Every structure is written in C-alpha cells, then in structure tokens.
Amino acid sequence: MNIINSTPRADGFYMPAEWEPHGGCVMIFPERSDSWQYGGYAARAAFVRVASAIAESEKVTVCASEKQYENARRMLPPHIRVVEMSSNDAWARDYAPTFVTDGREIRGINWGFNAWGGLADGLYFPWDKDDKMARKLCDLYDVDMYDFGSFILEGGSIHVDGDGTCITTEACLLSAGRNPNLSKTEIENYLRECLNVIKVIWLKNGIYNDETNEHVDNICAFVKPAEVVLAWTDDENDPQYEMSRSCLEILERETDARGRRFTVHKLNCPAPVTITAEECGGLDTMDFAPTRTPGERLAASYVNFYISNNAIVMPFFGDPADEPARALLAELFPERKVIPIPARDILIGGGNIHCITQQIPLRGKI
Amino acid sequence: MNIINSTPRADGFYMPAEWEPHGGCVMIFPERSDSWQYGGYAARAAFVRVASAIAESEKVTVCASEKQYENARRMLPPHIRVVEMSSNDAWARDYAPTFVTDGREIRGINWGFNAWGGLADGLYFPWDKDDKMARKLCDLYDVDMYDFGSFILEGGSIHVDGDGTCITTEACLLSAGRNPNLSKTEIENYLRECLNVIKVIWLKNGIYNDETNEHVDNICAFVKPAEVVLAWTDDENDPQYEMSRSCLEILERETDARGRRFTVHKLNCPAPVTITAEECGGLDTMDFAPTRTPGERLAASYVNFYISNNAIVMPFFGDPADEPARALLAELFPERKVIPIPARDILIGGGNIHCITQQIPLRGKI
Numbered sequence: 055m056n057i058i059n060s061t062p063r064a065d066g067f068y069m070p071a072e073w074e075p076h077g078g079c080v081m082i083f084p085e086r087s088d089s090w091q092y093g094g095y096a097a098r099a100a101f102v103r104v105a106s107a108i109a110e111s112e113k114v115t116v117c118a119s120e121k122q123y124e125n126a127r128r129m130l131p132p133h134i135r136v137v138e139m140s141s142n143d144a145w146a147r148d149y150a151p152t153f154v155t156d157g158r159e160i161r162g163i164n165w166g167f168n169a170w171g172g173l174a175d176g177l178y179f180p181w182d183k184d185d186k187m188a189r190k191l192c193d194l195y196d197v198d199m200y201d202f203g204s205f206i207l208e209g210g211s212i213h214v215d216g217d218g219t220c221i222t223t224e225a226c227l228l229s230a231g232r233n234p235n236l237s238k239t240e241i242e243n244y245l246r247e248c249l250n251v252i253k254v255i256w257l258k259n260g261i262y263n264d265e266t267n268e269h270v271d272n273i274c275a276f277v278k279p280a281e282v283v284l285a286w287t288d289d290e291n292d293p294q295y296e297m298s299r300s301c302l303e304i305l306e307r308e309t310d311a312r313g314r315r316f317t318v319h320k321l322n323c324p325a326p327v328t329i330t331a332e333e334c335g336g337l338d339t340m341d342f343a344p345t346r347t348p349g350e351r352l353a354a355s356y357v358n359f360y361i362s363n364n365a366i367v368m369p370f371f372g373d374p375a376d377e378p379a380r381a382l383l384a385e386l387f388p389e390r391k392v393i394p395i396p397a398r399d400i401l402i403g404g405g406n407i408h409c410i411t412q413q414i415p416l417r418g419k420i
Numbered sequence: 421m422n423i424i425n426s427t428p429r430a431d432g433f434y435m436p437a438e439w440e441p442h443g444g445c446v447m448i449f450p451e452r453s454d455s456w457q458y459g460g461y462a463a464r465a466a467f468v469r470v471a472s473a474i475a476e477s478e479k480v481t482v483c484a485s486e487k488q489y490e491n492a493r494r495m496l497p498p499h500i501r502v503v504e505m506s507s508n509d510a511w512a513r514d515y516a517p518t519f520v521t522d523g524r525e526i527r528g529i530n531w532g533f534n535a536w537g538g539l540a541d542g543l544y545f546p547w548d549k550d551d552k553m554a555r556k557l558c559d560l561y562d563v564d565m566y567d568f569g570s571f572i573l574e575g576g577s578i579h580v581d582g583d584g585t586c587i588t589t590e591a592c593l594l595s596a597g598r599n600p601n602l603s604k605t606e607i608e609n610y611l612r613e614c615l616n617v618i619k620v621i622w623l624k625n626g627i628y629n630d631e632t633n634e635h636v637d638n639i640c641a642f643v644k645p646a647e648v649v650l651a652w653t654d655d656e657n658d659p660q661y662e663m664s665r666s667c668l669e670i671l672e673r674e675t676d677a678r679g680r681r682f683t684v685h686k687l688n689c690p691a692p693v694t695i696t697a698e699e700c701g702g703l704d705t706m707d708f709a710p711t712r713t714p715g716e717r718l719a720a721s722y723v724n725f726y727i728s729n730n731a732i733v734m735p736f737f738g739d740p741a742d743e744p745a746r747a748l749l750a751e752l753f754p755e756r757k758v759i760p761i762p763a764r765d766i767l768i769g770g771g772n773i774h775c776i777t778q779q780i781p782l783r784g785k786i
Contacts, residue, residue, distance in 0.1 A: 120506045133422075137560055138504055190504060194501070
C-alpha cells in the first residue's frame, strides 16, 4: 500500500455514486456493551442479516476483533469473509476508507476520525482503533491511499451523485468538534479535491437528535443524479418538520453540478422512536453514566439504506410507515429488489444500515 | 470460506512442491519477548529483510498483532501487505495453512497446532491464537479449507516433491506430544490423504537440539524430484554426524514415489552455533525460568531456506561454511538468484527462514 501525496482530483480519481457497480462491501462486527444492548447479541444478529442481504450480490468482508472473531465466523454464512481487525465500535461508513476510482484502479481515502466530535462533543473516548481502520483496510484490499488524516470527516456525512455533486450538512461539517480552524470554503475545498466534485450542496441540518451532529446519510440520499429522497414528516409539531422543510427549501432552490434542478421524493419517517427503560437497562455505562435514557428519541429514518449491486437494503422499524417507504424505494430503484431488515437493534447503537456499511467500487483486481 | 468435509486426495488436490509458482507468501511479525531478544527489535529487522527478499518476486502478506501493526507497516516496504492478526508467536510455516491445489483452485489445510508438543513437551502455553491462524488465513485469502484440526502437525515437519513423495522425521511425527494415539501407519495415512502423496519417506531424526522435535525442514529439503540437500557435518565427534549419517543411509536405500533413487547433496552446517550470555540476557523469562541458557547450542542449518518465485532466500551465520552453502544452492537452482540473509536473530527464536514463511500456490484469483 502506497501513500499518495496528491489528491484524487489531481489524479483523475472520483468517488462514484453508491449505485455504481461494487466490488464488495466492508462491515465491522459490533461488540461494545455501552453502544449495543446486552453485550451486542441482538445487534450482531441484525448485522448478520444486513451482511447476508448485501452478500447476495457482492463480496462482503466483516472485520471482527480477536475476541469476536469466532462468533462472527460462526454467525455469518461461509461466503462472507471475516478478517480480524480491532476497532472501538462498528461504524464502517464513518471510518472505513472512502474509495475513489479512475475507472480502472481504486484507491482509498483516509479521513481523520474523532468519534463524531472529539473532545468537544464526541461520543466515546478513545477512538484510536477506529481511526486506524481506513489505513488497515486499504492495506487489506491492497489499494493505495490518500492520507487526509488531518481533516476530520466521516463517510456518513457526505453523499455524492458520482457526477460532480456532493450533499452534506452544515450541522455536522461546521460543528465545533470537527475542523473548527477551517472555514466553510476551506472545508468545501477539501471535498472538491478529495471527492473530485464540482459542487457541494449544504443542507443546514439532518435528523432530529442525531448524535452524529446530523449526518446527511440519515436525512437525504441520491437515488440518481438530480434526484434524491428526503426524510420527511407531515407533523408540524414534530421538531423534525422544520428540519426537513429547511432541507426541502434548499434542494428546491439549488441546482446540481450540471445545472439540473432536483427532484425530491419525500420519504416519511416512522412515528418518533424512543428507547425503552428495558432497552436502556441492557446498555452498560460509559464514564460512569448511562449512554441512553428511557424515552430518549432515536434518529430513525428510512433514508439510511444501502445500495448493493442488486438490492436496496433498508431499515424497518415495525411502523405503519415501513411499507410505504419500501414501496417508494422499490419504485425509485426498479432494477433492484428491496430487502427490509428489522433495524431497531441497530438504531439503538446510534445509526442504521448505511452507517454500518461501506461499499468498495468494482475494479479488475477484486 | 467453506469447510470441506472430504480430503484433498478424494478431491484431486495435492500439495505442490515449493519451487512451483507461488501466488504469494505469508509471514508473521515477531513480538514475544521470551522468544526474541530485546523485545524482538533485531528479529523484526531480520524478518523485514526476509520479507523484502521474497517480495521481489511474489506478494508477501505479513500478519501483525494490533500492538505491532504500526511498527510492521512502518518497517516493511509499501508493496508488502500488512494485516492485523493475533498470534502467540511468529512461525508461519508451522501454523499457517498448508495449501493444496488441483491446478485451478487452491484450498488450505488446517492442522492442529499445540506449540510443538502440547503439554508433553511443547515450547509455550497457551497456543490458542496460533492454532486459529490457519482458519483465519484461509478466510483472508478467500479459499476453502480442509479441517484436520484433530491431527497435530506443523508445516515444517513435512516436505514434498509435488510428485507423490513426502519426507518427514520420526523424531517429530512420532513424538509423544503430537498424536500419541495414532500409529505410524495411521499418521502416514493422514499424510497420504491430505497431501495426496503416494510415498512417505521417514528419516529418523533432524538437527541436533532442534526444539521442534527435529523438523525435516531443518535437515533435508527437495531441490527437485528425487534430489535433496541434506544438512551435513564431517566432524565425527559432533552429535550431528550420526544424525545426518542416519538420514543419508535411509535416503540412499530408499526410492521415491516413482521408484527413482535419490541424489543427495551434502550441505555442510556451520560450526556449532551457541547462544551467548549477553543474548540470553536479552530474553524475557517464561514460567519463571530462562528460555535459553548461555552456551546452549542452536539448531543452525542452511537447509532452512525458502524458495520464492525467483530466488532462494537462505540463512547466513557469519561462518566459513556460508559461502560454500550459497554456492551449492546457486548450482542447484541455476534459474534463481540466491539471497543470503544474516539469520542469527531468527535462529535465536528457534527456527529459520523456512520456518517463518509459508508459500501460497499460484491461482487465477491471486
């Protein structure tokens, strides 16, 4: 693995859209008992369902700690690869490499990771093992790496259309715990150079109470160039209403890198999902305090789906909105089957299916 | 990775000779301070030289613990892949998979590993991480696996010509700490089924004071079918003399699987190599006792070389016998260059270059 002292843009590499062909997908086996209830048993079962759904059409590699390796190998079907790798938690989207391609070769980007806010408002300490994963994964996949470790970014805070446009949120990228010494313009320049995009669309915010500082991948996702799904609610008393409405207004007045106006599909959220006292009782404490409190609202959104080579792997919450969400995604991705996964056990950890996956673009060597 | 409930012989797979084309080589980064002096610093430098020599003509993967990962990545050149994997020590030959092929696909064999003798006369406790490595490596390389974990065998205790013949030693394979409940015939049947060989040549013993119970890969190696090098000394007062002479007598009266007589090339050992008091002082204790004592003889032999795609990577001991050994191997492998590596820092750990490497036969997918 070579470290490349240049930028993807300078070398003609770009981040492809998620619907472009994948060579594979990487995930991390969940383990920490302050993130996942009852020591992670239910979360692991849910992750296995996600991995299995994705593995129907692409090679999935699951990273497991030394301690969990045998569990992972036993629980996952044999065509899924398990590799030993240490981590602090299980969010492949946020600290696996962001992969770029020039159509022939793929390369990885290592961003800096500080647990969604470092000492300002990060979610756990330390985060050193997570931060090392992008580099280890580039080495594992034998791809060269751009090292932007001094720039804090999580993969879940960006979405691209593969055609020159990136969407992100100000709430996250301009947060005090990421890159407080960089201006919005400087941050945007990082995205342009690293993702090789022409235009960055800045939404103000994401999903209410999303502890990632409102990652874009929970509120808005491309389904094709100039066409997005937006997490929505019609309940004007829900704090989510103004947040989604703000996003809609921005999307309606913006154009993409090629000057196209956006088609916005509203993807209705489930009714507010809150954690129960019983679920909180299954979570270990962190720094002598509970990580969640009964009644706390979780950032449930159907936008947090993964586009695999032949499927849309999406979360279900056991809510009446499940089926309409499935139907909309089926309509928007007619060439893919929609695979719903009951995702409450993932949501409790603080994210969803998109957050726990990272696609690897297809290349000759994979 | 699928576990295959059959045998290589039944499926038409065999273990190729080491000189057949490799897709790669796997090694393990040394770390434990009771095996390697001064916390492994010198050993790591020597392993890096070995890996670099092999990587001139095949893809080398080095497994490093979480703790040593960064050191490995920093010390090894970028074209060598580093993957995180836990182990108890660093002997890839003995607990990485033995790979077999049918000419199209490769598969791995998992043997049981018990640290060269388990509770009878094993060299350390526990050995659980080592024992899991073959399985992890099959998964890493995405190859299916034959599981013979109930049969104790180390890769260094067998050599094959890829043409139906295996050489091993009674001292090791019939030792009390391996498979005491199996007869010699039953053990031989394992070798026939797993390596897909027709004939097993049993040498009585190996190198004097070789703590592996005298692995064959330190005393005798094929250089082509029906042609071997044999570690030798002309000093009749050296206990090695009778051991090597016994091997020679067996080889002179035996024929291989195809009925050919053996050509035996004597490869003279260096003068007895003993560990110094200073070197012993750099080794941590194990179970409250020193692992080596000053003056202890080490099992130094030039036979412990590795055949890479374009080279013979061989140990040098700073002895007058170095150059004649190099010249003989150069003559026997005229199409390969001979790369000598100063190997005292590896020898102190209890083995040599062949012991710390495991070749992976070439396949389409690698």
